[in-house]
Amino acid sequence: MLERIRIVLIGTSHPGNIGGVVRAMHNMGLTDLALVAPRCDVITQESISRASGADHLLHNARVYPTLEEAVADCTLAVGASARSRTLPWPMVTPRTLAERLPQECQSEDARVALVFGREDSGLSNAELQRCHAHVHIPTNPDFSSLNLAAAVQVMVYECRMAWLAQQEEPSAQETPDTEEAPATHAELERYFEHLERTLVTVGFHDPAQPRQLMARLRRLYLRARVEKMEMNILRGILSATEKAASNKAGSGANH
Amino acid sequence: MLERIRIVLIGTSHPGNIGGVVRAMHNMGLTDLALVAPRCDVITQESISRASGADHLLHNARVYPTLEEAVADCTLAVGASARSRTLPWPMVTPRTLAERLPQECQSEDARVALVFGREDSGLSNAELQRCHAHVHIPTNPDFSSLNLAAAVQVMVYECRMAWLAQQEEPSAQETPDTEEAPATHAELERYFEHLERTLVTVGFHDPAQPRQLMARLRRLYLRARVEKMEMNILRGILSATEKAASNKAGSGANH
Incomplete structure (x- = not known):
């Protein structure tokens, strides 16, 4: 799925932003970058520095004079x-x-374009009207303009999350809170007995x-889902x- | 809720990243930034340029020498x-x-710290062990290191999405698991110091x-989200x- 998603940047002015975009893409597993009429050089010291190891995507980026050409083979443009x-x-x-x-990208020929506009003025109405739909990243209404690379980062992060959900890849799932076996009920009960005895010994607890x-301590340790190793400690x-x-x-006395 | 979330950056080296972070925060409606021992100037031409209108957050950022001080009043640190x-x-x-x-931030005194490490080496094990939990942004395993501002962008975007979902359905909130206040970070740290001292006294622990x-005990008690009352016990x-x-x-001797 991820290889069928193309990031399209129109009229970008700052090489650093292009570098930030390819880093975000490579971080999330995307590879297809199209640049429409960039207003700056693509391969510069700054774009390579911001790419931070993803500069092969800068070199592989295709440059087009118009949006139409950049998305000509796309089955969906947003x-x-x-x-x-x-x-x-x-x-x-x-x-x-x-x-x-995942559904849009099922076919081998599917290509989805995610189109981002200029740093200063976004996409023109004509460009927006060439898209099937528009995507809006929710923002503070008083300060709504995201950095270009930050907007791409949010979008490609959501792509990866959807891809992971589809894969049900183990890494997509929460790791369990612990990798070790939880203590059994019986082990916990023996612990609470031992704890109460000890608290009496040190003079902190009077069973009368x-x-x-003991109820409060039970709640604490039960809530923590104590592991066997922790129980030993x-x-x-x-x-x-x-x-x-x-x-x-x-x-x-002795000892 | 958003005003109770603090972004904590440890040992940041690049002013541009701090600028990118405050822009992302302001875009998503967060305002509370703490810097721990930054390894660069905070207010520079580059940080102001990258902040792109959110530079009041640069000026309002508080600087601390240690992580402990930056999160002392926090009820959850991730x-x-x-x-x-x-x-x-x-x-x-x-x-x-x-x-x-939304649930963590219900109380007026709630403060959640989202802690981000150095550009080159992340958070140290000691720093990670002061956190209740760790958050991992899913990435391409072959290229997993996100730019600092990009990582903050993803996290604060998710904060805003959760906040928006809460606004839409305020009645859907769960009742809190407990009605008591969680211990603060500073209270937990005093407990761990006291615990270590006591374990030495009873001959269970040899700091050499x-x-x-101590790491295992930290993990257990941090995971349990100890309440103030339990902490007293x-x-x-x-x-x-x-x-x-x-x-x-x-x-x-006496007594």
């Missing part, structure tokens, strides 16, 4: 837009758009006046505490 | 991490984290041969333990 203009157009969020991409001490601490305290209680 | 290190830690995606934020004892247990053990050590 233009990034701050707001719908005079003429209302189908408007989607990056997430909604990305969620449709329990307040809600906690039990070890209790044993060391008992030993330190009972040595004192049995002062003069 | 560190951006490429991958889990030697010690697995709770790992979330930006989206999962963001979806939890730490193994990963845990501190009380340590004090009682120290007293019981030191009475023994000082046998024959």
Whole structure:
């Protein structure tokens, strides 16, 4: 899917932004960049520096004189837009758009163009009207103009998230909170018994006046989903505490 | 909610990245920036240029010598991490984290820190171990290092998406798991210091041969999101333990 998504930049003025765009693309696994009538050099010290190792995408970028030529083979073209203009157009969020991409990209011949405009003036109405739909990144209404590379970053991040959801790749999923086995119920109960005994020994707990001490401690440790290894540590601490305290209680006795 | 989220940048080297970060923050409606030991000037021609109208956030940024000071009042700290290190830690995606934020930020005193590391080396293990959880932005495994401002852009975009979703359906909120306030970062750090001291006193811990004892205990208690009331209990247990053990050590002395 990701290889069928083309990023199209129209009339870009800053080489640093093109470098930032290819870094974002390579970070998210996209490779296809088209530049329409760039207003700056593409391969410069700044674009290479900002690409930060993704400069092969700068060298592979194709340059076109017009948007039509850049998207001629595309089956879907979506233009990034701050707001719908005079003429209302189908408007989607990056997430909604990305969620449709797995289906849009099913065919081998599918090509999706995500079209971004100039740093200073965005896409013209004529350019927007050549797109199937417009995508708007939600922003603070008082400060809505995103940096070009930042806008591409958000869009390609959503593409990767949708691709990962489709793959159900293991890396797309949350890693479990821990990789180790949780303590069993029985181990936890033995721990709570040992804990209560120790708290009595150190004089912190009086079973005749329990307040809600043990209930509160239970809630804490149950909530934490204590692992077996952690349980060993906690039990070890209790044993060391008992030993330190009972040595004192049995002062003069053995050990 | 958005005003309770703090972006924390540690050891940043490039003013341009700080400028890109504040632009991304202002675009998404965040205002709270903390810089920990920056390795460059903050207000420069480049940072102001990249801020592109959000330079008031550069001027309002607070600078701290250490991470502890920057997040002392925070109720949740999440560190951006490429991958889990030697010690697995709770790992979330930006989206999962963001979806939890409306609830995390309900209380007026709630402060959530999103912590980002150095351009060249990220966050140190010690810094990561001061965080409740780690957030990993899914990337191309062959090219996984995001630009700092791009990583912040993805994260704050997800924050805004979660905030917008909350605005749309305020009645859909879950009731909080607990009605009590979580301990602050500073309270947790004082607990860990006290815990380590006590473990030395009872002979369970040898700082010369730490193994990963304190890291494992940190992970357990950070994961549990200890509440203030529970923190009082845990501190009380340590004090009682120290007293019981030191009475023994000082046998024959006063009390």
